[in-house]
Amino acid sequence: MKAILTAAALLTTTLPAMAFDPASMSDAEKAAFGSAVRDYLMENPEVLVEAINGMEARRMADEAKNDKLLVEQNKDAIFNDGKSWVGGNPDGDITLVEFVDYRCGYCKRVNPELEELIQSDGNIRFIIKEFPILTAESEMAARFAVAVQQVSGPEAYKKVHDALMSLNGPVNLQSLTTIAEAAGADAKAAIDQMNGEEVQEVLRANKQLAQGMNIQGTPTFIINGEMLRGIPQVGMKAAVEQIREQES
Template sequence: MRRLLITLSLCLFGLNANAQNFSDMTPDQRTAFGEAVRSYLLENPEVVMEAVAILQERESQAAVNNDRELALRYQSQLNDDGYSFVGGNPDGTINLVEFIDYRCGYCRRAHAEVRALVAANDDIRYVIKEFPILGEDSVVASRAALAVLVNDGEEVYYKMNDLLMTFEGPYNDATLEDMALEAGADPVRMAELMNTPLITDMIANNRALAQRIQITGTPTFVFGNQMVRGYVSPDVMNALLEDARDALPQQ
């Protein structure tokens, strides 16, 4: 707020809005300046709210631009890491990447909506990043899912992913075996693979990528080159998809 008031004050009185101008003033000038600003703001309090709104808008746009830059810089790791699930249309023109945690309530809320979006749009190439951050139960679920992906392939993984995301009980040997069987996976091979270095490295790589692109929560989506942190409604998803289409090079 202090930074906002200084910036607002300098702008109001026709000065270049930076801290150096304020620090160059003499003590008497600072006192007079401060009294003038205070009087003005007391008489025109709506200016503060307008300035706050402008500052918030600028900061929001700066965050969007930073996220876009990160998505562009790391697009190969996001879209083609060589081990993450790829669904929808593997040749689709729009990459939709989702970082998930099976114990994340908002991931669960978005789960069916994302699947519906992918099913309804044949230009989406859907990439799932296993990103367990909510405790050991999350890690166990991701290990099981990735083990199924490695051994049984993407179609079976997609079924396992659905079962894990919608399951309400604890993840343990018995419940994971039941889900693997229901998904059409080999539960014995899943159990053998879950704690191998291969699976550990996949999760570690996803976490390292998330750190590089400043992802700390789930779900996080990347629609093309636009990063979205947190749950968004189906209407917003569709709007983001249209934005991603508009951003494609014109044929």
């Protein structure tokens, strides 16, 4: 119905302001006008397509503008919370933040591309935000990853993160212990730590940040001042290049 009304509005934009007053039309005139609109749309369907595309473009532009405002309002929590893992080039001209869930298929799919981009670009500061939202295993994996960082440091965390991103089997104490040992982390200390308040504080802060920014899915990326909800269709490398060009 909204699309029909939009097309009707387009049809009448060339008429004088006083020539179109629905309230003053008789039933017969309204019926005739409706028939004319239907006939026009049947003969010119591209008008309806253009109207819908225009409305969608405006909606997306409004959402992008709002997302930029959300990033600006939450920039300290996003880029400098002092608790999230930070890698890549700490002095890079681009800061890329990922909200990730270890049981998210899309996160796993884009991870190799993301890692290759950070390595080959050499000028990207990379921040990981643990955001478990899918399953109980998501929560368990995130708790363990944060605990590893707290008890064994950022290098061990990154190895555990990479292993969890490529893990196809179940997340349980056995698989987490194996992953931690392969990463050179203290598995027992991490397991003891993972249900503690210090870990919970990190995950709670991430969830509150995501809620405030209306982030409801993973992966979600923030690249400098832009927010990308999901994997960009143009690819991660092209998305970064576009933002660089906009800011240069």
